[in-house]
Amino acid sequence: MTDDVAAPGAAGEAARRERxxxxxxxxxxxxxxxxxxxxxxxxxxxxxxxxxxxxRGGPPxxxxxxxxxxxxxxxxxSLDEAAARELAEETGLDAAALGRVHLEQLGSYGGPxxxxxxxxxxxxxxxxxxxxxxxxxxxxxxxASWTPVEAIFPQGQPRHAPRRPFEQGRRPxxxxxxxxxxxxxxxxxxxxxxxxxxxxADGLERARAKIEYTPLATAFLGESFTIxxxxxxxxxxxxxxLHAGNFHRKVLSVPGFVxxxxxxxxxxxxxxxxxxxxxxxxxxxxxxxxLLRPDREEDVR
Amino acid sequence: MTDDVAAPGAAGEAARRERxxxxxxxxxxxxxxxxxxxxxxxxxxxxxxxxxxxxRGGPPxxxxxxxxxxxxxxxxxSLDEAAARELAEETGLDAAALGRVHLEQLGSYGGPxxxxxxxxxxxxxxxxxxxxxxxxxxxxxxxASWTPVEAIFPQGQPRHAPRRPFEQGRRPxxxxxxxxxxxxxxxxxxxxxxxxxxxxADGLERARAKIEYTPLATAFLGESFTIxxxxxxxxxxxxxxLHAGNFHRKVLSVPGFVxxxxxxxxxxxxxxxxxxxxxxxxxxxxxxxxLLRPDREEDVR
DNA sequence: GTTGTTCTTCTCAAGGTGAGTAATTCTCAA
DNA sequence: TTGAGAATTACTCACCTTGAGAAGAACAAC
Numbered sequence: 133m134t135d136d137v138a139a140p141g142a143a144g145e146a147a148r149r150e151r152x153x154x155x156x157x158x159x160x161x162x163x164x165x166x167x168x169x170x171x172x173x174x175x176x177x178x179x180x181x182x183x184x185x186x187x188r189g190g191p192p193x194x195x196x197x198x199x200x201x202x203x204x205x206x207x208x209x210s211l212d213e214a215a216a217r218e219l220a221e222e223t224g225l226d227a228a229a230l231g232r233v234h235l236e237q238l239g240s241y242g243g244p245x246x247x248x249x250x251x252x253x254x255x256x257x258x259x260x261x262x263x264x265x266x267x268x269x270x271x272x273x274x275x276a277s278w279t280p281v282e283a284i285f286p287q288g289q290p291r292h293a294p295r296r297p298f299e300q301g302r303r304p305x306x307x308x309x310x311x312x313x314x315x316x317x318x319x320x321x322x323x324x325x326x327x328x329x330x331x332x333a334d335g336l337e338r339a340r341a342k343i344e345y346t347p348l349a350t351a352f353l354g355e356s357f358t359i360x361x362x363x364x365x366x367x368x369x370x371x372x373x374l375h376a377g378n379f380h381r382k383v384l385s386v387p388g389f390v391x392x393x394x395x396x397x398x399x400x401x402x403x404x405x406x407x408x409x410x411x412x413x414x415x416x417x418x419x420x421x422x423l424l425r426p427d428r429e430e431d432v433r
Numbered sequence: 434m435t436d437d438v439a440a441p442g443a444a445g446e447a448a449r450r451e452r453x454x455x456x457x458x459x460x461x462x463x464x465x466x467x468x469x470x471x472x473x474x475x476x477x478x479x480x481x482x483x484x485x486x487x488x489r490g491g492p493p494x495x496x497x498x499x500x501x502x503x504x505x506x507x508x509x510x511s512l513d514e515a516a517a518r519e520l521a522e523e524t525g526l527d528a529a530a531l532g533r534v535h536l537e538q539l540g541s542y543g544g545p546x547x548x549x550x551x552x553x554x555x556x557x558x559x560x561x562x563x564x565x566x567x568x569x570x571x572x573x574x575x576x577a578s579w580t581p582v583e584a585i586f587p588q589g590q591p592r593h594a595p596r597r598p599f600e601q602g603r604r605p606x607x608x609x610x611x612x613x614x615x616x617x618x619x620x621x622x623x624x625x626x627x628x629x630x631x632x633x634a635d636g637l638e639r640a641r642a643k644i645e646y647t648p649l650a651t652a653f654l655g656e657s658f659t660i661x662x663x664x665x666x667x668x669x670x671x672x673x674x675l676h677a678g679n680f681h682r683k684v685l686s687v688p689g690f691v692x693x694x695x696x697x698x699x700x701x702x703x704x705x706x707x708x709x710x711x712x713x714x715x716x717x718x719x720x721x722x723x724l725l726r727p728d729r730e731e732d733v734r
Numbered sequence: 735g736t737t738g739t740t741c742t743t744c745t746c747a748a749g750g751t752g753a754g755t756a757a758t759t760c761t762c763a764a
Numbered sequence: 765t766t767g768a769g770a771a772t773t774a775c776t777c778a779c780c781t782t783g784a785g786a787a788g789a790a791c792a793a794c
Contacts, residue, residue, distance in 0.1 A: 165507045167466045167543070167554050204543065206466045207552045211543035240541045240556045242468070242505065242512035251508045253468050253554070255541045360741075378783065380742065385781090399791080405740025406790035420729060421781075428721065661771075679752065681773065686750090700760080706771025707759035722750070 165242075166252045169214045170201030170328065172238060172335030173223070173259040175278060176352045181368050182278035183332060184222060184259075185324065192248050193325035199332065200276060201254065211237070215257035222276045223264060234260040234351040238335055246327050254326075258335045260351035284323040284332065340369055345422040347389050350413040356393050358408035359383055370425055382423060388416025466543075467553045470515045471502030471629065473539060473636030474524070474560040476579060477653045482669050483579035484633060485523060485560075486625070493549050494626035500633065501577060502555065512538070516558035523577045524565060535561040535652040539636050547628050555627075559636045561652035585624040585633065641670055646723040648690050651714040657694050659709035660684055671726055683724060689717025 173184035185197045200222040204214045212235070220230055235257055242253035264278075322329045343349040349365045350357070363379045383389055390411035397408045474485035486498045501523040505515045513536070521531055536558055543554035565579075623630045644650040650666045651658070664680045684690055691712035698709045 164465050165468045165505060167468060204466060204554070207545045210545060211541060211554065237540055239538055240512060242556065244508045244511060253505070253512065253556070255543065255554070358741090375783070375785090376740085377742075377744085377785085381744095382782085403739055404790085404792045405738095406742080408741060418729070424782095426783090428719070659772090676752070676754095677771080678754085678773075678775090682775095683751085704770060705759085705761040706769095707773080709772060725751095727752090 164250065166247075166250055167204045167206075168201050168252055168254045169204060169211060169218055169257060170199045170254050170331060171215055171219050171222070171235075171257045171259055172199060172332055173219060173233075173261055174281075174335070174339055174352075175261040175264055176365060176368060177263060177278060179364060179368055181281040181336075183281055183284070183335075184219075184276060185279045186222060186277075187275040188325060196325040197279065197323070198325040199256075199328045204255075211255050212257075215255070219257075219259055223261075225264070229264075232262060232351070234348055238331070238338055241327055241331060243327070254331075256331045256335065258338055260339070260348055262352055262354055281332075281336065284329070285336075340425065343369060344424055345419050347413055347416055347419060350390070356395070356410040356412045358397050358410060359390075360408055362390070362411075366423070372426060374426070379423075386416070386419050386421065386423075388414040389419060390414050465551065467548075467551055468505045468507075469502050469553055469555045470505060470512060470519055470558060471500045471555050471632060472516055472520050472523070472536075472558045472560055473500060473633055474520060474534075474562055475582075475636070475640055475653075476562040476565055477666060477669060478564060478579060480665055480669055482582045482637075484582055484585070484636075485520075485577060486580045487523060487578075488576040489626060497626040498580065498624070499626040500557075500629045505556075512556050513558075516556070520558075520560055524562075526565070530565075533563060533652070535649055539632070539639060542628055542632060544628070555632075557632045557636065559639055561640070561649055563653055563655055582633075582637065585630070586637075641726065644670060645725055646720050648714055648717055648720060651691070657696070657711040657713045659698050659711060660691075661709055663691070663712075667724070673727060675727070680724075687717070687720050687722070687724075689715040690720060691715050 171184070175182050175184075184200055186200045188194050188196055188198050200218055202214075202218050202221075204211065209217065215237075216230065216235060219225070219233070219235065220227070225233070236259075238256040238258040240253060240255050242251075244251045246252060246254075324332065343366060349362060349369070352365045352369075353361055359380050360376070362383060363374055363376065366379070367374055391414045393410045393412055395410045397410055399407055472485070476483050476485075485501055487501045489495050489497055489499050501519055503515075503519050503522075505512065510518065516538075517531065517536060520526070520534070520536065521528070526534070537560075539557040539559040541554060541556050543552075545552050547553060547555075625633065644667060650663060650670070653666045653670075654662055660681050661677070663684060664675055664677065667680070668675055692715045694711045694713055696711045698711055700708055
């Protein structure tokens with residue numbers, strides 16, 4: 133049915149009418165909606181997940197913390213470009229360093245009341261960054277800094293309390309202790325301005341899901357890394373300890389996930405054990421088979 | 434570090450400043466960006482995947498086909514509401530019928546030149562609908578109709594030619610034949626207006642991925658269905674035949690995917706075989722373990 | 735040296751998957 | 765009426781992946 137999907141016939145007449153239409157078109161005839169990009173930039177520091185936040189310099193929500201973001205420059209940049217620009221401005225990274233950062237679109241948030249000024253549609257982006265220097269506030273953002281995710285969602289919010297299928301190999305600092313907040317403590321009020329709590333929660337869930345079937349966990353690490361460091365990424369993002377032996381076997385058996393550099397770690401601050409072999413990211417874009425999160429029975433409902 | 438994530442102190446002063454700011458705020462001070470929603474609505478008709486398209490009544494791209502969509506009503510609706518409204522208008526469905534339709538956000542498209550009129554950011558939505566009546570053009574859309582996806586992407590576009598691990602159980606009409614287009618034939622020019630080809634391609638890939646780990650394939654079917662009908666959904670969306678026996682075992686073994694109604698099909702147009710048992714969608718939101726697409730080695734790269 | 739920790743490799747049992755076979759029930763056409 | 769063909773459903777079997785545990789070797793700290 134209806135096979136005339138493309139109708140390139142009668143091109144001259146149609147082109148003239150299009151021109152007439154565009155000449156008389158007034159972009160300001162509509163009620164305006166502002167378009168912004170917000171970035172959920174995640175990184176790992178000292179075995180804890182951190183998110184880049186800024187302190188808002190002016191109203192609305194002056195003084196509160198928020199995700200970095202800003203208005204899209206109308207007619208001059210794409211959404212991806214706007215997100216990359218905002219991230220670069222806030223972190224002070226140059227294009228080269230930004231090349232090692234994974235940036236993908238997360239989703240859009242467009243409720244009419246999410247910003248008191250006017251109807252603002254925000255396109256959220258998710259970034260995975262390797263350990264970055266302290267975010268020296270680029271220009272407009274008053275104070276950009278890496279905030280521990282647990283400081284915003286004390287319990288790991290949309291996630292349930294992590295279970296421990298076994299206690300062996302528990303690594304300290306992976307979850308819990310450090311902030312002095314007791315487990316069970318929850319953020320009663322919102323921690324970030326606007327609906328950025330929700331955006332961050334969505335970003336975290338996306339990150340947790342994405343490292344299951346893509347090699348993006350390596351984006352949190354440097355050029356070369358050990359299997360243990362890679363495992364620490366998974367344990368930190370998922371908030372659950374993993375079986376070291378099985379993880380090792382799995383990572384090496386998935387084709388294209390990592391490839392050996394032939395070198396070994398020089399162990400700067402190790403707590404014992406043999407020198408680990410170093411690997412770099414392979415050429416796989418998809419993990420096959422995937423590394424699945426343990427114990428997701430509850431999520432099935 | 435920086436534990437003062439929420440700063441509710443000095444509330445009076447801050448509130449007064451916020452009010453002053455909002456009173457003097459002019460929403461039209463910025464270069465405008467228009468915000469639209471576009472919907473990739475998929476359904477199954479006669480064992481072929483169809484997408485809802487409209488013929489554009491006016492410029493730009495007058496006369497060409499496009500995805501249904503329209504401007505978001507500033508200050509009056511959320512993105513989700515706008516997408517549901519557009520879908521309802523285009524299909525002529527009431528709220529009740531729309532309740533059976535799955536609608537989720539797909540992604541945003543915001544290149545500065547994707548619309549010749551001005552910078553338009555479009556939030557795309559993806560809908561899974563059961564067999565719907567002919568889309569009687571609601572109001573504004575000239576002619577809304579269900580277009581076979583193969584008419585837009587003759588070869589199944591972003592997908593490679595489907596392989597056949599086995600020939601047994603090939604169902605006619607699942608892919609290939611019907612349009613008279615020979616395999617190998619590709620759409621050279623774009624088939625849909627704007628960048629809607631790309632949006633549709635992204636929607637198809639999302640649909641293919643989503644039915645792997647969610648029970649959303651049932652959203653293409655009626656209240657009750659047979660395992661074979663469910664398998665036909667997977668075969669049509671994935672464009673590859675599946676092993677009937679293994680599929681059967683798998684679907685029944687995943688907890689919460691389907692539940693028996695106790696009844697059997699009355700077989701309106703069957704080609705033989707015993708009456709199949711009927712099932713309805715279960716209460717699972719995630720398939721565990723997932724039904725994975727066969728043969729994705731190439732995608733891994 | 736001794737102790738404890740980490741890296742790496744094995745083993746084993748349990749469960750999921752792809753492929754094939756078969757009994758049964760139905761439609762359709764000779 | 766009968767036989768061919770097809771669909772539903774249930775098995776079987778070999779293979780692979782996974783979770784859990786164990787163990788040897790290498791290294792740091794006391």
